[in-house]
Amino acid sequence: MSGDEEEGLRKRKMLLEEDDDDKTTKYEEEKSKEAQKSHLPIENAKPIGKPIRVLGKGKGKKSHFEFFEFNGMKYTLEDSVIFMPAEEGKKPYTGIIKDITQGNDGYVSVKGQWFYHPEEAIKINGENWKPCDSRELFYSSHCDYVPAEAVMHKCVVHFVPKDKELPKRKDHPGFIVQKMYDNVERKLWNLGDVDSKDIRKKEIDVLIQKTLQRIGEAVGDGENQMENEKNLIKE
Numbered sequence: 482m483s484g485d486e487e488e489g490l491r492k493r494k495m496l497l498e499e500d501d502d503d504k505t506t507k508y509e510e511e512k513s514k515e516a517q518k519s520h521l522p523i524e525n526a527k528p529i530g531k532p533i534r535v536l537g538k539g540k541g542k543k544s545h546f547e548f549f550e551f552n553g554m555k556y557t558l559e560d561s562v563i564f565m566p567a568e569e570g571k572k573p574y575t576g577i578i579k580d581i582t583q584g585n586d587g588y589v590s591v592k593g594q595w596f597y598h599p600e601e602a603i604k605i606n607g608e609n610w611k612p613c614d615s616r617e618l619f620y621s622s623h624c625d626y627v628p629a630e631a632v633m634h635k636c637v638v639h640f641v642p643k644d645k646e647l648p649k650r651k652d653h654p655g656f657i658v659q660k661m662y663d664n665v666e667r668k669l670w671n672l673g674d675v676d677s678k679d680i681r682k683k684e685i686d687v688l689i690q691k692t693l694q695r696i697g698e699a700v701g702d703g704e705n706q707m708e709n710e711k712n713l714i715k716e
Contacts, residue, residue: 526551526589526629528581546581549589549629556581556591556629561638564593565631572598575618575636575656581629589629595621596638597662605667614647616655619662619669620688622681639696640688643671648696661685 529548537543548557556562556578564574576593583589596618599610610619618638637655639648647657661670661681672689675682 524552525587526632528583528589529555532583540585543582543584546583546589549581549591551629551632554634556632556635561636562593563633563636564627565633572601573633575638577638578632579624580626582626590626591629591632592624592626595623595625596656596658597621597623597664602662602664602669603667610669614657616650616657618656618658619660620658620672620685621662621664623664638688640672640685640692642673642689644673645693653696658688 526549528544528546529550530546532544533547534545535542536545548555550556558578558581560578562576562578564576566573574593575596578591579594580592581589582592599612599617599619602610602619604610620640637653638658639653639655640658641647643659648655659672661672661675662668663670672685675685
């Protein structure tokens with residue numbers, strides 16, 4: 482997206498956080514001005530199909546969908562995607578689409594469950610983790626709603642438990658997750674070390690199973706994984 486589009490998206494995100502009667506009108510005016518300046522068509526993400534549920538009443542009423550479309554691409558719940566960064570110069574965000582909603586204003590928002598780049602995850606002592614692999618991400622339970630237009634494209638995230646070898650980069654491109662990060666407690670766990678009573682355990686098991694079905698039980702890079710584990714111990 483161009484700088485003008487990014488600025489328009491930033492303004493819409495700010496409006497999502499407001500709660501006044503004029504927010505739709507304000508956004509329409511801002512979007513029209515941006516489009517006129519950049520000569521871009523006014524285009525928004527659109528839900529596909531009928532709502533799977535409708536919650537709330539009046540101005541707070543929201544319809545929830547399984548799919549939406551933006552820039553010719555179809556997205557669905559549980560897709561892993563890349564999101565445009567909120568600030569210039571920042572890395573794009575990576576997350577899983579957990580909810581797709583449309584309010585009375587007609588605009589579509591998505592709930593992203595975020596991954597963290599190791600260097601973005603903060604330790605208890607205020608420092609950051611160092612990545613062991615350029616593909617590495619940390620899984621988290623941190624979620625936010627953002628405009629659906631922030632979605633840039635789909636991506637692949639491999640959830641690889643500690644006892645499995647990492648997939649070879651050339652055969653299975655994509656991100657790698659072996660750790661879960663708690664952004665509140667600022668702690669890090671191996672995927673397999675999450676307590677069986679923890680509600681997140683079931684989510685992680687499903688994601689690991691999907692990965693193993695996609696890439697096979699054990700492929701490549703075992704030596705690299707051992708080196709990664711040594712580096713983590715040093716941390």
